[in-house]
Each structure stands twice: as C-alpha cells, then as structure tokens.
Amino acid sequence: MIQPVVPFLLFLFLSISTLVQSQEADDEEEILQPLLLHTVYYEKDDCSSPVGLSTFVHDETLWIIGGHDNVTQQCSLELTCIIDGDGPFCQNELTGNVEQYEIRNQVAKDGRVFQCDQSNENVGQDDCRFLTDCYSSSVFPNCHFRMRSSGAIAQDPSLVRNDNAEGIAGLQHTAYLNLYEDAECKEMLGIDGLVAGGARVLAHTSESMTCREASSCLADSNGATCESFGGVTDETTTYNLKPSMGKAMLCDDLEDESTCAPVEPTCVQSTIFPSCYQRLVASSELLSNPEVYFTTTKEPMKSTTETDTPENEVEPDEEDEEEEPLANGASAAWLKMGGDFAGSVLFVLFSGYYFGW
Structure with missing residues (x-):
C-alpha cells in the first residue's frame, strides 16, 4: 500500500517547495527594493502648512538627536x-538636548x-504604533x-x-537634493535634506547601481x-x-562669500549618483511649487496615511502590535510548514518502503 502513495507525496512535496521558494523570492525582492517614505513636518497642530520633510528607508534604524525645550x-x-x-x-545655534533616540520604521x-x-x-505614548494621522512630535516639541x-x-x-x-525665515537654513530616473526629471525617486552653514559630504555610487537603488544610499549611505x-x-x-531663500546657495568656502553662487534648480545629470538626474532646490522654492519637483509618470504607491483611521479598522492589541507588519509573511510560513511536514512524511514512508517496515 505504500508504493502508490510515495509518488503522490513526492509530487506534493515538490509543489509546495516550489511555492515556498517563489514566495520567498517575492518577499526578498520586495524587502530589497528601496522603499522610501517621508516624515512631513508642520508648525500647526492640524498638520497644515508644511515646513519640510525627512526621508527614511524601510526597516532601517535611525538615531535622532532630541529637540529643544524652547517652545x-x-x-x-x-x-x-x-x-x-x-x-x-x-549644535551651535540651537541649544537644548543632545540625547539620541532610536527610531525604526517599517512599511506594511x-x-x-x-x-x-x-x-x-x-x-507617555507607546513605543510602537501605526502612524495614520497627524501627531505632535515627541522629539521636536515645536513640530x-x-x-x-x-x-x-x-x-x-x-x-x-x-x-x-x-x-x-527658518526655511533659509535648509535645501533639498532630489533624484530622478530620467533626463527630464519627471520620475522622482529620492530626496534628502541639506542644512546651510555646514558641510554635507555625499558618497558616490557606482554606475552599475540603478537610480532607484542609489536613492536608498542618498537617504542612508551606511x-x-x-x-x-x-x-x-x-x-x-x-x-x-549658505543660508538663502528662493535658490540654494553653494560655496567653495563658507568663510569666503565671494566663492558662493546661487544654483538654479534645473534638471542635470548627477555626478554623485551617475544613474540619476538631480535638482538642488531651496526649501522655500520646493514648498512653494511642489508640483514642479514631486513628479511621477508611474502608478503611485498606496498612500501610507489617511486623514482618519477607517471606522471599520480594528487596531492591533498592544502585545500583537509589533507582529502585524510581518503578518503578510504568514502564507509563506504556512507553506514552509506544509513543505516540512510533507518532507517528513515522505522520509518516513521511503524509509519504511526501503527497510520493509
């Protein structure tokens, strides 16, 4: 009675193994694809009138220096x-905390x-939570x-x-480097902030790296x-x-104003990220005309936030909260368990058949 079962179980085992490998490959591709999200900051408690943004990469740990007590x-x-x-x-112009806090963001x-x-x-908030609304910053009390x-x-x-x-006036101290996939700067893939009054050292990427991949290095080169x-x-x-409004002001030497010149926010080939085109944009210009700089020709990713939490959505229990982003891997886990079980049964039956059990 064993012999007819063995080919069927062998077929079942191979089928499940193929599904597991396919699922794992899909999951790996999704995780490795640079997935950039942004924290958009506002001075108003209703999250209107944004004043800038920061960028993070999915599942990377950030260390944030605390804000200032001066409200x-x-x-x-x-x-x-x-x-x-x-x-x-x-550090020199704004006085306050220097304590660092660890932040980790995952995208479900x-x-x-x-x-x-x-x-x-x-x-007094939970360390871990889904972010779906307008929040008061726990690190920067004015944001x-x-x-x-x-x-x-x-x-x-x-x-x-x-x-x-x-x-x-505060916007004169920041600017943004935007990365695009195409020579017309229609497909924006990355952005990161720069602060005036200091040196920002940008590490280059290789020509073999795609612009989408390079965008993760702009956000976090380490x-x-x-x-x-x-x-x-x-x-x-x-x-x-150098601090400026309207156009970013680049200098060879911050101590020598004669070496400074305004930079037009035009689309140019990036020499830092060779597979990308870039724009260097002053904060005031970026926020005044965002439709010029935030552009895409592709189907956008689903928004990460809604104005309010959906009425029919059940928030996770506190003890299960950290597990939910990984819940989508459950199918792969069940498939793997099924494959392991089928493999175990197949081994026992083969052993019984071979040894005459």
Whole structure:
C-alpha cells in the first residue's frame, strides 16, 4: 500500500517547495527594493502648512538627536536638527538636548507605517504604533508630523505645499537634493535634506547601481539597504550651503562669500549618483511649487496615511502590535510548514518502503 502513495507525496512535496521558494523570492525582492517614505513636518497642530520633510528607508534604524525645550522656536528651525543633528547649526545655534533616540520604521504591505520610537515614552505614548494621522512630535516639541510615501506626494504634491513658504525665515537654513530616473526629471525617486552653514559630504555610487537603488544610499549611505545594492564608493563630493531663500546657495568656502553662487534648480545629470538626474532646490522654492519637483509618470504607491483611521479598522492589541507588519509573511510560513511536514512524511514512508517496515 505504500508504493502508490510515495509518488503522490513526492509530487506534493515538490509543489509546495516550489511555492515556498517563489514566495520567498517575492518577499526578498520586495524587502530589497528601496522603499522610501517621508516624515512631513508642520508648525500647526492640524498638520497644515508644511515646513519640510525627512526621508527614511524601510526597516532601517535611525538615531535622532532630541529637540529643544524652547517652545518659542519654530519647527522650521528645529528641522535643521532633524536633518543634521550633529551639524554646526543645530549644535551651535540651537541649544537644548543632545540625547539620541532610536527610531525604526517599517512599511506594511497595505502601505501603513509602523514605527518604534524610543522617545515616545517622554510623552507617555507607546513605543510602537501605526502612524495614520497627524501627531505632535515627541522629539521636536515645536513640530507636528504626518508620514507620507513618495508615491502619495507625487500623486498629490499639494500635500507638501505651503503658500506662505517665502515668509518663513527658518526655511533659509535648509535645501533639498532630489533624484530622478530620467533626463527630464519627471520620475522622482529620492530626496534628502541639506542644512546651510555646514558641510554635507555625499558618497558616490557606482554606475552599475540603478537610480532607484542609489536613492536608498542618498537617504542612508551606511544602511543595510544601500549595502545590499553594492554600497557607496570611496569618492565623495562636499556641498557647502549658505543660508538663502528662493535658490540654494553653494560655496567653495563658507568663510569666503565671494566663492558662493546661487544654483538654479534645473534638471542635470548627477555626478554623485551617475544613474540619476538631480535638482538642488531651496526649501522655500520646493514648498512653494511642489508640483514642479514631486513628479511621477508611474502608478503611485498606496498612500501610507489617511486623514482618519477607517471606522471599520480594528487596531492591533498592544502585545500583537509589533507582529502585524510581518503578518503578510504568514502564507509563506504556512507553506514552509506544509513543505516540512510533507518532507517528513515522505522520509518516513521511503524509509519504511526501503527497510520493509
């Protein structure tokens, strides 16, 4: 009676193994694909009138230097510490905390962001939670924030529009480097902030790296995602920015104003990220005309946030909260268990058949 069963179980085992390998390959491709999201910051508690953004890579750990106790400061100024907490402007011009907090962001397959933030305990919040609304920052007391995907912003650039940006003095201290896939800068793939008054050293990527891959290195050149694509080279370029409005001001020497010149936010081939084109844009210009810079020709990723949590959505229990982003891997786990079980049964039956049990 054993012999007819063996071919069937062999077929079952091979089928399940193929499914497991296919699922694991799909999961690996999704994890390795640079998945960039942005924290958009606001000075108003209703998350209107944005003053800037920061970028993170899916499942990478960030260390954020704490904000400042002076609640009369502007979020547009605190943004310099969000972008470059170790930089001279944050450390010398703004006084306050130097304590660092670990933050880790994960993106679930439904597009929501799951964040674990050590600093949440400072304001009596759970360390880990899904971010689906407007929040008061636990690190920067003058800021409120929302999480947005690159695709969501490209689909609706008004999400980062501020019609009064030219009147916010704090914006003169920041600018942004935008990366695009094409020579017309229509397909934006990455963005990261720069702070005036200090040097930003940008590590180059190789020509073999795609622009989408390079965008993860712009966001975090030391991160595991960037490393998985080959990492950065030994060559670097230094950007020295002087505070400015309207156009970014690049200098050869910050101490010598004669070496400074405004940079047009035009689309140019990037020498730092060879597979990309880039724009260097002052914050006030970026927020005043976001539709010029946040562009895409592709189907955008589902938005990571909604204005309110859906009424029919059940929030996870606190003890299960950390597991939910990984719940989509359950099918692969069940398939693997099935494959292991089938393999065990097949081994027993083969052994019985061979030894005459």
